[in-house]
Amino acid sequence: MATDAILRLDDLVGGYGRMTILNGCSFSVARAAITTVIGPNGAGKSTTFKAIFGMLTIRSGRVLMEEEDITGASQMRLLARGICYVPQGRNIFPELSVRDNLELGGVALGTARAMRPRVEQALDRFPVLRQKAQVQASTLSGGQQKLLEIARGLIAEPRLMLIDEPSIGLSPLMVKEVFATLQALRDAGVSILMVEQNARSALEISDYGVVLETGRCRMTGPARRILEDPRVARLFLGAEVDLDDAAQPSSR
Amino acid sequence: MFWDNLDLLISGLATGATYALVATGFTLLWQTSSTVNFAQGDFVTLPAFAIIALHAAGLPLPLAMLGGLVAALIVLGAGFKLALVDPMLRHGMLPLAIAAIALGVAVQEGSKAVFGAEAFAFPGVPGGFDLGPLFINWQDMVTIAAAVVAVIALQLFLSRTRTGRCMQATAQNPSVAQILGIPVRRMIMLTFLLNAALVTLAAILISPTTLVKFDNGSSIGLAAFCAAIIGGFNQVRGAIAGGLLLGVVENFAATYGPDQYRAAVPMVLLIGFILFRPQGLLGRATERAV
Numbered sequence: 436m437a438t439d440a441i442l443r444l445d446d447l448v449g450g451y452g453r454m455t456i457l458n459g460c461s462f463s464v465a466r467a468a469i470t471t472v473i474g475p476n477g478a479g480k481s482t483t484f485k486a487i488f489g490m491l492t493i494r495s496g497r498v499l500m501e502e503e504d505i506t507g508a509s510q511m512r513l514l515a516r517g518i519c520y521v522p523q524g525r526n527i528f529p530e531l532s533v534r535d536n537l538e539l540g541g542v543a544l545g546t547a548r549a550m551r552p553r554v555e556q557a558l559d560r561f562p563v564l565r566q567k568a569q570v571q572a573s574t575l576s577g578g579q580q581k582l583l584e585i586a587r588g589l590i591a592e593p594r595l596m597l598i599d600e601p602s603i604g605l606s607p608l609m610v611k612e613v614f615a616t617l618q619a620l621r622d623a624g625v626s627i628l629m630v631e632q633n634a635r636s637a638l639e640i641s642d643y644g645v646v647l648e649t650g651r652c653r654m655t656g657p658a659r660r661i662l663e664d665p666r667v668a669r670l671f672l673g674a675e676v677d678l679d680d681a682a683q684p685s686s687r
Numbered sequence: 688m689f690w691d692n693l694d695l696l697i698s699g700l701a702t703g704a705t706y707a708l709v710a711t712g713f714t715l716l717w718q719t720s721s722t723v724n725f726a727q728g729d730f731v732t733l734p735a736f737a738i739i740a741l742h743a744a745g746l747p748l749p750l751a752m753l754g755g756l757v758a759a760l761i762v763l764g765a766g767f768k769l770a771l772v773d774p775m776l777r778h779g780m781l782p783l784a785i786a787a788i789a790l791g792v793a794v795q796e797g798s799k800a801v802f803g804a805e806a807f808a809f810p811g812v813p814g815g816f817d818l819g820p821l822f823i824n825w826q827d828m829v830t831i832a833a834a835v836v837a838v839i840a841l842q843l844f845l846s847r848t849r850t851g852r853c854m855q856a857t858a859q860n861p862s863v864a865q866i867l868g869i870p871v872r873r874m875i876m877l878t879f880l881l882n883a884a885l886v887t888l889a890a891i892l893i894s895p896t897t898l899v900k901f902d903n904g905s906s907i908g909l910a911a912f913c914a915a916i917i918g919g920f921n922q923v924r925g926a927i928a929g930g931l932l933l934g935v936v937e938n939f940a941a942t943y944g945p946d947q948y949r950a951a952v953p954m955v956l957l958i959g960f961i962l963f964r965p966q967g968l969l970g971r972a973t974e975r976a977v
Contacts (some may be wrong), residue, residue, distance in 0.1 A: 488866065511868040526863045528856045538849075543868025547849055587867070661857050 441466040441595050441626045442487070442518075447496035449486050456482040458650035460498065465597065465643055469617060469627045469641035471658065473634040473667070480630040481523060483647065484597045488520045489513060500595070511543045517594035521584045523603065523630075529573035533564055536572050536583055540590030545559075550590065557586040578609030585616060595626045602633045614640050637663045690820045695938050699828035703934020704834035705893040707741070709911035710918065710926035711841065712882035718858035718921055719878040722772055723784040726791035727886070728908020734759045735899040736798055736889040739807050756887045764883035768876060791904060799901040811895025817866055830892040837888055838927055841881070854878065906950060910937075913953035917960050919967030928968045932956075 440463035450456040456479045466468050472480050485491040487498050489508050498506045500516055508516070519540075528536050537557055541550030556563040561582050567575060574636055575583060598617070602610040610633070617627055618640055629639055631637030638644050644661030648656035654661065661667055709731055711977040716722040724730070734755040741751035771790060775783040845851035856864045857874040865871050889907075897903055914933045918925025933953055941949040960967060 490865070509868075510865055514868045520866050522863070522866065526744065526860065526866075528859045528863070530859055531855060535852055539852060539864075539867055540867065542849065542853060 439466045440464060441501060442628070443499040443502075444483070444487070445499060447483070447486055447493060447495040447498070448473050449493040449496075450482070450489070453500050455494075456650050457486060457491075457493075457496075460486075460647070460652055461496075462645045462652040462655050464626060464628050466626050467621060467624045468642035469621050469629060469658075470643040470645060471634070471637045471641040472628065472630045472645045472647055473638070473654075473661070477649075478647040479650040480647055481599050482650070484520060484522070484628075484630065487597060488518070514543050514591045514593075517547060517592070518609070519588035519591045519593040519596050521588050521596065521598040521601070523599040525577075525580055526584050527572040527575070527580050527587075529571065531572060532569050533572050533583060534558075534568045537564075537587050537590060540587035544591055546619055548661070553590050554590065557589055560589070576609075578605045578612065581605060581609070581613055582616065585613070589620075593625060595628065597628050598622065599630045600632055601629065602631060602637070623646050634667075635662070692939075694821055695942055696935060697823065697831075698827055698933035699938030700931060701824075701830040702893070702896070702938065703914075703931035704831050705889045705930075706907070706910045706914045706934050707927040707930025707975060708834055708837060708885045708889040708892075709907060710914035710930045711838070711923050712885035713911050713915045714918075714921065714923055714926040715878045715885075716882055716933065717915070718859075719854065720772065720875045721776065721780050721783075723780065723787065724882075725784055725787040725908065725912070726794060726904070727911055728906070729791045729794040729904030730759075730763050730883070730886040731890045731893065731907050732899065732901065732904045733763060733794060733890075736802055736807075738891070739809060739899055743812070747810075752887075752891055756884065757888070759883040759887040760767075760880055761839060762883075763886065764880040765876065767883075768879040772879070772897040791908065794931070795901050797905060802901060804901060806898040806900040809894035810901050826895055833892055838886070841885075842923070846890075850874075850877070909950075910934075910953050913957040916957055917967055919969045920944045922967075922969050925967050925969035932968070 442464040444461050444463070447457045447460040448455065460479065461482060472483065474480055482491060488492055489510055493507055495506055496506070500518065503516075505513060505516060505518075513520075528539065531539070534554065537554045538547060538550060540545075541553060544550065558568060563579055563585055564583055567579070572580065572583060585596075585598070585601075588598075601613050601617070605613065614636070617629070621627055621642075629637060629641070638658045638661055641658040644654075644658045645652055646657065646661060646667060654664070654666070709727060712730075713724055713727045716724050737758045738751045738755035741754045742748055746754060767790075771782060771786055775786045812829050815822050815824040815826075817823075841853075845855055853864070853869045854874045854877060855867055856867070857871050861871055864874070893907070897907075910933055911930070914929035915926045916929070917932060918927065918929030933956060935951045936956060937949065940952045
């Protein structure tokens with residue numbers, strides 16, 4: 436997968452305050468593919484996204500977008516460079532209309548007039564959002580809000596989307612719709628880096644998988660191989676993974 | 688009886704309109720930067736003193752008001768944020784709130800040291816007109832009209848302009864605003880400047896009635912704080928409604944009840960709301976998702 440990477444993390448070390456979360460994290464993200472990051476709680480999955488998106492103190496290492504160093508770049512520059520970030524949880528502006536929420540996705544990129552066609556395009560893509568364009572975003576269902584966040588990210592016309600736990604709190608039907616949206620984006624050439632607690636179903640729609648543990652990349656490869664790897668199951672049970680010692684049965 | 692009550696209602700609305708302006712600024716600061724500005728009342732006194740001083744120094748009144756506004760923008764807007772809020776907020780909301788109380792004391796004692804303990808007259812709009820058996824003060828009318836214009840202008844700015852929407856976005860969800868490349872720090876600074884403008888306008892409108900005295904800020908600040916909470920605390924519309932309600936209730940209570948308890952009215956109203964309608968006039972019962 437390193438042959439055509441859109442993003443590469445190179446030995447990232449960083450964290451919050453004095454606490455170090457990322458301990459030399461390195462992996463790359465393939466172009467026009469879905470890459471899913473999995474790992475136990477506290478492995479540094481969300482932190483990795485924050486590091487990429489300039490929201491974390493990085494002590495050493497680099498983030499490279501198409502070999503250009505974007506370590507710690509401003510959000511405005513990252514958006515202009517074609518990266519958008521859809522964080523975990525509810526991230527809408529509840530008291531603004533759906534349309535205003537979408538327009539705010541383009542604030543950093545151009546005038547309101549210049550962004551208007553992109554907003555229309557987003558509303559075309561998600562008819563449910565067009566129906567509710569004028570209502571307060573807080574009245575949308577959880578799944579619709581997630582679609583709104585994705586649509587708002589797309590206003591930036593990103594080439595790489597970072598999306599953190601998109602399925603959390605959604606009904607199975609909505610999860611399917613969100614995943615289908617991500618697949619459609621991938622087919623349209625957008626590269627997607629996703630964190631998912633729901634690892635199995637995420638890997639099933641992914642092209643590649645990355646396994647993080649204690650702030651390091653422990654395993655990377657085609658999603659199918661990760662899915663079938665017996666060590667992955669052990670990792671999710673919280674056991675230490677020793678890659679040299681994988682054949683030995685767990686004491687538990 | 689009807690006309691007397693109408694009279695009380697109008698003057699109550701005029702006082703309430705200035706409370707609403709101060710409470711709106713208070714709410715804006717809370718929304719965008721978690722600043723509970725306990726010095727907000729004293730923020731009203733300072734521009735009043737500045738305008739009086741500039742006027743006494745020979746500037747015509749409009750220019751003195753403009754000078755007061757500029758001084759407020761620099762000192763109460765940018766200066767307050769950079770010198771007190773930014774350093775204190777790093778340690779949390781409570782240290783900042785306590786620092787704001789200290790700032791209020793410093794402003795009161797400082798202005799007493801400079802201007803003394805006497806009350807200064809502040810130029811207003813004299814006279815009035817008869818409406819049936821009722822005499823209406825021009826000052827009340829001007830106060831209500833100016834506050835209404837200011838509030839509508841503020842609402843239009845917040846809802847119709849891109850900068851206003853970016854400010855709302857910053858208030859509703861600062862981390863997502865940052866992710867979208869909204870200049871969050873600039874938006875927060877803008878809130879402090881808006882607050883400085885609002886307290887200056889309130890100072891100009893309320894000072895002809897209350898006169899200008901070093902400790903005026905205590906009662907105005909308390910009223911604005913209560914108005915903000917009564918209105919729902921995190922809503923500009925709520926602060927306006929709360930301010931108007933408080934002004935009117937205070938006026939009626941002072942007329943029909945014992946005058947010496949006038950100062951207790953905001954607190955009584957506040958306690959009533961906390962007990963029976965904790966979400967405020969226009970607030971929602973649920974907490975906003977973060």
